[in-house]
Structure formats: structure tokens, C-alpha cells
Amino acid sequence: MKYWIKQSHQELNKRIDQALKDTIDYENSKYLGYPVSKLDENVFYSNAPFLKDAPLLRTFIANPNNIGCHTTGKSESAFKGSQELEREVVRVLAVDIFKSKEEEYDGYIATGGTEANIQALWVYRNYFMKHHNAKHDEMVILSSVDTHYSVPKGSNLLNVDAISIPVNFDTRQIEEDVLDEIVAEQVAKGKKYFLIVANMATTMFGSVDNPDLYAKVLENHGVLYKIHVDGAFGGFIYPISNRQSTINFENPNITSITIDAHKMLQAPYGTGVFLCRKGLIENVLTKEAQYVDGMDLTLSGSRSGANAIAVWLILFSYGYYGWFEKINTLLLRTNWFCEQLDKLNVSYYRDPYMNIVTLRSNHVPADIAHKHGLVPESHDGNNDWYKVIVMDHVEIDDLKRFIDELTTVVAAQEV
Incomplete structure (x- = not known):
């Protein structure tokens, strides 16, 4: 580091x-x-x-108001103190975690993952319009069915079609033949420009998409594309736990990344991060904001400098090795939980580098799920999964109480 x-x-x-x-x-x-x-x-x-x-x-x-993007151009001089700490945060995330080369990134502290994902789609839409004269109906957003709802929200706001790609029910992965068929259908409909959102830990499952699969299929079809990684949940854990991960800026297929500091980092709510390669964020310059000293390149405009400093304070309170120890503590608890589920023959999905465990709902009575605060896949009654997230406040004693109750249920079913 x-x-x-x-x-x-x-x-x-x-x-x-x-x-x-x-x-x-x-x-x-x-x-x-x-x-x-x-x-x-x-x-x-x-x-x-x-x-x-x-x-x-x-x-x-x-x-302090950290309006603007402080990795490029001028910024409001009245808030230069909080802006400097924000720049340090963005540098740590871009260079040390996501392996960008020095000064080859831009980014800012957003209000959350929703804004950061929409910011990426906005950048890409404008990029294709400005540099390739793309029309709205020639562009399409692709993401898996497990992708966060911010993507359809962005589709609606930006007037760009969005397609959800089915995943394998058990592995939660996109299969190449399915993706290839969908891309072929979109090309036949006149789509030429593809805005991709690949997940680094989906909200419900913690599943991680393969951005290179998107790149392979899209290049086979000869279309233009940009790949954004939604690491809103996984961004502060997956690159730490999976040291072999290629989901970073060393991968030429990836051009931007979302991270949420108000999830794993435990910063105040309203604290996300948008990162991208140099030369992209200028596509969303709002020229009309002439009273702002610098370029208005963000979706939110005025932003809390205090939230940026909160992220700075947390990051540098731990340092890399302190954060590594914290993440591994959570993973050890998650491993213990999965071992107990295995003993009970309870079916679940878990990426081995993540702290999310999603249980098949037929193994978990609804009253027990409700008592322990498990999150259902759907609140409309058509629910196949319940989610457990091992966060800092979830200790093995808490997990054990749930396991003990589930053990009683399993034992009664076997009688």
C-alpha cells in the first residue's frame, strides 16, 4: 500500500x-x-x-460544501481544506485498492451507491452521444437480474433501455450462451452501444459478476461498450479478501467503479464513492453552472465535506493492515455460520470472499426469519431466499442463537 x-x-x-x-x-x-x-x-x-x-x-x-470534482480542474477555494482530504480518500481507493496508475483516475464522494451508479450511466450515455453521435434508441444498459434497483432507476432518468440478464438459480452467475443470445437480440433491434453494470457483490446474494465475460461476448458481436462495476457493498471487502481479483483498473475492460462507505466502512449514511478513468467524467460537465469556481461534474452538485472527512478518518484510523484484520474477523464468523448450516443440510448461496449468506427460504420458517431480522428476497410473499449479512455488530453468539432455533426446527422435521 x-x-x-x-x-x-x-x-x-x-x-x-x-x-x-x-x-x-x-x-x-x-x-x-x-x-x-x-x-x-x-x-x-x-x-x-x-x-x-x-x-x-x-x-x-x-x-463545508465539497461541490465539484476535486481530482480535476479548479475547485471552490472556500472549502479547500475538506476538498484536500476528499482527494486523499479518492487516491487511496483508486490507487491502493483498485490499482489505478497515478493521476489516471477521477472521482468524488457521492451521496451513495445509487447516485454513483447513475453517475456512471450518465457519463457513458453522454460519451456515446458526444463521441459517436449515438441516439437514445441505439443504446442499451445490460446487467444481471440480481443488480441493484439503481440501474432501472438510471434507465428511466436517462431514457436508455435496460435489459436484465437471467442468472443460474444456484450459482447466481450469468451464463455465456444466455448473454450471447441477449446481445444478439439487441443488436438485431439496432442497439450499437452497450452500457454494462457488473456487480462486485449483489445486494441480495453477494454474488460477483465476471466483467470479462461481458467484454468477450460484446467484442464477438463487434459493438462498442463501457463497463461499470457496482461495488457498492463489495468494494471495501472483496478486493481485500480476494487478493487475486482482477476487478480493478488494471483490467482494461473496466472504466468505472462504485463503492459505498456507509455499508462496510460504517460511515454516516449518504456516503458513496464514484471512481472512473481519466477523460470520462468531463462528458457530464454542466456548463450552465458558471457561478461555481470549477467544473460541475457531479450528479448531486453540493455535497457534504463532512461525509468526505468521515471516510478519510475511518480509512486512516485503520490503515490497510488494520482493515485487513477487521475484514478477516467478519469472514471467520461467516465461515463458522456456513459450517453450521452445512451440518444442518440447509441450502444457501455464498461467495467465499464475501460476508453475505443467502439461505433457501424453505429451510427457514418465516417467524424465525422475522425474529432474527433476516431480509427476504421479496416482500410480496413470493420469496425464495433469506439474507444474512455478517456485519460488525453480528457476532458468533448472535449467529448461534439463530442456528440453535433452526436446529430445533430441523430436528422436528426429521421426526
């Missing part, structure tokens, strides 16, 4: 103090032209004594 190095609490506090000094102070700097101010003191007390020992809370009180 080149940049992802653990720092002491003293070092972290010092950096945040400096970032706040380099960010507009509404108490002492009377900026007349900004449509923002300090948080309302009728609700938010900014002089509480405990704030001196709470660097992140001080950041929220400072209320």
Missing part, C-alpha cells in the same frame, strides 16, 4: 484541524456571496466543550 497507512489519533486530529482552518469559518469570515452559512444555532450548539475532542463533529458544525 502506497497511501493507505494507519495514522495515530493525534495525527488524525491535527490533519482535521488544519483542514478546518483551510475551510471557510462563518463565525469570523464574512463571505457575502455564498448561499450557505453555519448550522442554525437554535438547533446546533457550536460551542459545546466536548467538540474539542470530537473532530468529526467539529467538521459537521463547520458545514
Whole structure:
């Protein structure tokens, strides 16, 4: 790891103090032209004594706006402190985790995976329109049926058709012949430009798509494509647990990646990340935002600098090796859980590098699933699966209580 190095609490506090000094102070700097101010003191007390020992809370009180994309061009000078820490976050993620070459990436802290996925589709749609004169009806989005709902949402917003590709029921993988048939059908309908969303851990199953399969089939059909990886859940675990993974920027087939810091990283909600290769994000420049000092290249526009600093604080509190230990603790708990399910002959799906275990619903009574907070595949009554995610708060004692109840059910069925 080149940049992802653990720092002491003293070092972290010092950096945040400096970032706040380099960010507009509404108490002492009377900026007349900004449509923002300090948080309302009728609700938010900014002089509480405990704030001196709470660097992140001080950041929220400072209320920095990280509008823009700070890996390219100019940025609003009033918030340069929080912007610098955001740049450090993006650099760690792009270079140390997803193996980008230096200065060959762009990215920003989004409001979540939904925004980041739509940002990718927006970039690609505009890229094909600007560089290939593509029409809306010549483009199509491809993703598996297990893909997050942000993709059909993006399809609707961008007026680009979307096709869901069936997966094998047991392996949750796209099969080459099925994909080839769908691509052939789309080509016959006049589709020339393909916007791909490949999953690095689907929301329900934790299944991981093979981006190279998409590339192989699409190249066989001679069409143009861009591949985005939705690593909203898996981005902070899969590249760490699977050291042989090729789902990164060393793979020439991959051009952008989504990560969610408010999932595995346990940052405040509303904290996702969009990463892409250089030369792409400019396709969504909003030229009309001329009052913004710099280029408005993001879907959200104004963004919380405090959320960016929250991600920075978490990453550098752990460092790579501290995070590696944490991830492996979760995987050990997940392994234990799967061993117990195997003893009970309970069917489930699990990618070996992930902390998601999805059980066949016919093995789990609905009342037990509800009691333990398992998430169903569908809430409309037509449910084949229940999901367990081994997060930081889920310890083996919690898993054991569920296993003990399931053992009683299995034993009763065998009588």
C-alpha cells in the first residue's frame, strides 16, 4: 500500500484541524456571496466543550460544501481544506485498492451507491452521444437480474433501455450462451452501444459478476461498450479478501467503479464513492453552472465535506493492515455460520470472499426469519431466499442463537 497507512489519533486530529482552518469559518469570515452559512444555532450548539475532542463533529458544525470534482480542474477555494482530504480518500481507493496508475483516475464522494451508479450511466450515455453521435434508441444498459434497483432507476432518468440478464438459480452467475443470445437480440433491434453494470457483490446474494465475460461476448458481436462495476457493498471487502481479483483498473475492460462507505466502512449514511478513468467524467460537465469556481461534474452538485472527512478518518484510523484484520474477523464468523448450516443440510448461496449468506427460504420458517431480522428476497410473499449479512455488530453468539432455533426446527422435521 502506497497511501493507505494507519495514522495515530493525534495525527488524525491535527490533519482535521488544519483542514478546518483551510475551510471557510462563518463565525469570523464574512463571505457575502455564498448561499450557505453555519448550522442554525437554535438547533446546533457550536460551542459545546466536548467538540474539542470530537473532530468529526467539529467538521459537521463547520458545514463545508465539497461541490465539484476535486481530482480535476479548479475547485471552490472556500472549502479547500475538506476538498484536500476528499482527494486523499479518492487516491487511496483508486490507487491502493483498485490499482489505478497515478493521476489516471477521477472521482468524488457521492451521496451513495445509487447516485454513483447513475453517475456512471450518465457519463457513458453522454460519451456515446458526444463521441459517436449515438441516439437514445441505439443504446442499451445490460446487467444481471440480481443488480441493484439503481440501474432501472438510471434507465428511466436517462431514457436508455435496460435489459436484465437471467442468472443460474444456484450459482447466481450469468451464463455465456444466455448473454450471447441477449446481445444478439439487441443488436438485431439496432442497439450499437452497450452500457454494462457488473456487480462486485449483489445486494441480495453477494454474488460477483465476471466483467470479462461481458467484454468477450460484446467484442464477438463487434459493438462498442463501457463497463461499470457496482461495488457498492463489495468494494471495501472483496478486493481485500480476494487478493487475486482482477476487478480493478488494471483490467482494461473496466472504466468505472462504485463503492459505498456507509455499508462496510460504517460511515454516516449518504456516503458513496464514484471512481472512473481519466477523460470520462468531463462528458457530464454542466456548463450552465458558471457561478461555481470549477467544473460541475457531479450528479448531486453540493455535497457534504463532512461525509468526505468521515471516510478519510475511518480509512486512516485503520490503515490497510488494520482493515485487513477487521475484514478477516467478519469472514471467520461467516465461515463458522456456513459450517453450521452445512451440518444442518440447509441450502444457501455464498461467495467465499464475501460476508453475505443467502439461505433457501424453505429451510427457514418465516417467524424465525422475522425474529432474527433476516431480509427476504421479496416482500410480496413470493420469496425464495433469506439474507444474512455478517456485519460488525453480528457476532458468533448472535449467529448461534439463530442456528440453535433452526436446529430445533430441523430436528422436528426429521421426526
